[in-house]
Amino acid sequence: xxxxxxxxxxxxxxxxxxxxxxxxxxxxxxxxxxxxxxxxxxxxxxxxxxxxxxxxxxxxxxxxxxxxxxxxxxxxxxxxxxxxxxxxxxxxxxxxxxxxxxxxxxxxxxxxxxxxxxxxxxxxxxxxxxxxxxxxxxxxxxxxxxxxxxxxxxxxxxxxxxxxxxxxxxxxxxxxxxxxxxxxxxxxxxxxxxxxxxxxxxxxxxxxxxxxxxxxxxxxxxxxxxxxxxxxxxxxxxxxxxxxx
Amino acid sequence: xxxxxxxxxxxxxxxxxxxxxxxxxxxxxxxxxxxxxxxxxxxxxxxxxxxxxxxxxxxxxxxxxxxxxxxxxxxxxxxxxxxxxxxxxxxxxxxxxxxxxxxxxxxxxxxxxxxxxxxxxxxxxxxxxxxxxxxxxxxxxxxxxxxxxxxxxxxxxxxxxxxxxxxxxxxxxxxxxxxxxxxxxxxxxxxxxxxxxxxxxxxxxxxxxxxxxxxxxxxxxxxxxxxxxxxxxxxxxxxxxxxxx
DNA sequence: CGCCATGTTCACATTTTTTTCAGATTTGCC
DNA sequence: GGCAAATCTGAAAAAAATGTGAACATGGCG
Numbered sequence: 001x002x003x004x005x006x007x008x009x010x011x012x013x014x015x016x017x018x019x020x021x022x023x024x025x026x027x028x029x030x031x032x033x034x035x036x037x038x039x040x041x042x043x044x045x046x047x048x049x050x051x052x053x054x055x056x057x058x059x060x061x062x063x064x065x066x067x068x069x070x071x072x073x074x075x076x077x078x079x080x081x082x083x084x085x086x087x088x089x090x091x092x093x094x095x096x097x098x099x100x101x102x103x104x105x106x107x108x109x110x111x112x113x114x115x116x117x118x119x120x121x122x123x124x125x126x127x128x129x130x131x132x133x134x135x136x137x138x139x140x141x142x143x144x145x146x147x148x149x150x151x152x153x154x155x156x157x158x159x160x161x162x163x164x165x166x167x168x169x170x171x172x173x174x175x176x177x178x179x180x181x182x183x184x185x186x187x188x189x190x191x192x193x194x195x196x197x198x199x200x201x202x203x204x205x206x207x208x209x210x211x212x213x214x215x216x217x218x219x220x221x222x223x224x225x226x227x228x229x230x231x232x233x234x235x236x237x238x239x240x241x242x243x244x245x
Numbered sequence: 246x247x248x249x250x251x252x253x254x255x256x257x258x259x260x261x262x263x264x265x266x267x268x269x270x271x272x273x274x275x276x277x278x279x280x281x282x283x284x285x286x287x288x289x290x291x292x293x294x295x296x297x298x299x300x301x302x303x304x305x306x307x308x309x310x311x312x313x314x315x316x317x318x319x320x321x322x323x324x325x326x327x328x329x330x331x332x333x334x335x336x337x338x339x340x341x342x343x344x345x346x347x348x349x350x351x352x353x354x355x356x357x358x359x360x361x362x363x364x365x366x367x368x369x370x371x372x373x374x375x376x377x378x379x380x381x382x383x384x385x386x387x388x389x390x391x392x393x394x395x396x397x398x399x400x401x402x403x404x405x406x407x408x409x410x411x412x413x414x415x416x417x418x419x420x421x422x423x424x425x426x427x428x429x430x431x432x433x434x435x436x437x438x439x440x441x442x443x444x445x446x447x448x449x450x451x452x453x454x455x456x457x458x459x460x461x462x463x464x465x466x467x468x469x470x471x472x473x474x475x476x477x478x479x480x481x482x483x484x485x486x487x488x489x490x
Numbered sequence: 491c492g493c494c495a496t497g498t499t500c501a502c503a504t505t506t507t508t509t510t511c512a513g514a515t516t517t518g519c520c
Numbered sequence: 521g522g523c524a525a526a527t528c529t530g531a532a533a534a535a536a537a538t539g540t541g542a543a544c545a546t547g548g549c550g
Contacts (some may be wrong), residue, residue, distance in 0.1 A: 119353065166495080168497065183399045197371075200497095200498065206539075208498095210538095210539070228538070230505095230507070231413070232399060235399075411507055412508095413508070446509075446511090451528075452528090452529090455529075473528095475525095475526070
């Protein structure tokens with residue numbers, strides 16, 4: 001076992017804090033609690049948890065604001081320490097999820113209430129694992145071959161020429177680019193990009209992939225970037241001869 | 246496809262049980278019913294369903310108590326089997342109290358009565374999918390001799406040169422490589438790789454093995470990796486002089 | 491209110507994979 | 521060596537998955 005991870009739980013409901021504490025401690029995490037936004041910020045002055053679980057609906061300074069402050073890329077931002085602290089947002093309704101996307105806040109994951117503690121623990125593990133490996137997906141631009149994507153401006157270039165993507169197209173491409181070479185089933189992409197509440201058809205993914213190809217690929221029927229894996233799904237394949245990074 | 250999922254429906258109202266049974270069976274689930282709390286607990290002594298749909302308002306031992314007993318993280322809890330069984334609670338009202346209570350107890354989802362059967366089925370699917378993906382995850386690459394296989398990218402190399410496999414070819418090879426030196430009859434491979442509902446001919450396996458050999462082996466008629474065991478089936482044989490890792 | 495941009499669904503064309511099957515060939519055994 | 525059973529081979533039929541075009545929702549906005 002490596003050293004114990006510290007998790008900051010920020011929620012105004014005492015019950016929720018206690019439930020999360022119990023479950024997280026069962027998994028071997030150290031838990032710090034904060035009840036309000038200001039309290040959380042104060043704690044963050046002196047501590048640096050490995051992950052923050054943050055309710056978006058806090059009295060006073062809400063979760064969005066805190067996230068923004070943590071992610072603010074300013075020089076003299078004392079909270080913006082090198083290497084962002086992963087954040088999992090707790091949201092009440094799924095339409096707030098859209099707001100999150102629009103606000104580009106850079107949370108690492110979100111869980112909609114009501115949620116099961118086990119699910120949250122699973123997300124915590126995933127996020128920590130993700131940020132533990134080299135996949136520190138702060139908000140850095142990603143690139144592959146002639147394709148460049150900048151999450152902050154939500155812009156995409158192919159060979160220097162800007163390409164206009166819709167929100168979902170962007171989200172899908174961004175997700176795929178963050179997991180190059182890994183194959184995803186359509187359902188997995190629905191879960192990851194559309195969210196768990198999406199009950200629609202898998203063909204939605206197919207169509208989005210097609211549109212991405214039309215916009216990105218030199219030859220959409222012989223794609224360089226988004227590869228079809230027959231009988232499985234898609235992957236962001238690095239075309240053999242092109243290297244990035 | 247994988248094997249049929251078993252769902253335990255616990256509700257004192259016969260009508261509800263029957264409706265749920267009908268809808269769930271239409272989706273291919275096996276359904277077990279329980280009318281009371283004690284009956285549910287008794288069933289759980291001998292069976293292990295993949296998911297439980299649980300009314301919180303049961304006469305006698307109510308849904309909350311059952312959830313609590315299933316989730317109790319105690320050493321000598323006979324019902325607390327490794328890997329929790331997902332629970333979907335049926336609650337009458339969506340008030341705060343129930344929400345918190347359910348949350349605290351570790352249910353995976355909630356449906357408030359009255360609900361549409363279709364919605365419940367959708368929730369069941371989502372929860373099952375979610376808990377399934379939470380389990381797998383650890384898909385490390387496997388290798389043997391010059392052969393390397395990476396489940397995440399579904400890619401295979403022989404001596405560094407990539408080999409293109411179809412979905413079934415990949416699944417078959419992956420299965421064999423995870424069980425090296427073990428001999429499987431064709432029917433066993435059908436069961437394991439194709440799934441239990443496959444009613445086809447065993448020659449299907451033969452053909453797939455042939456194609457794998459054509460793609461993998463230096464000399465397909467004198468295979469190094471997939472060995473024929475006459476009168477029985479095949480095994481992923483480690484060729485005598487080659488060692489892995 | 492109607493228009494436009496997204497997102498979703500659907501029916502059908504196309505492509506790829508999977509399965510089947512009838513010999514040819516190999517193996518184990520007497 | 522000869523025989524029966526099992527396996528391999530090649531090709532074609534059958535099935536499945538994906539690509540395509542267009543219609544159908546939905547929601548924001550002038």
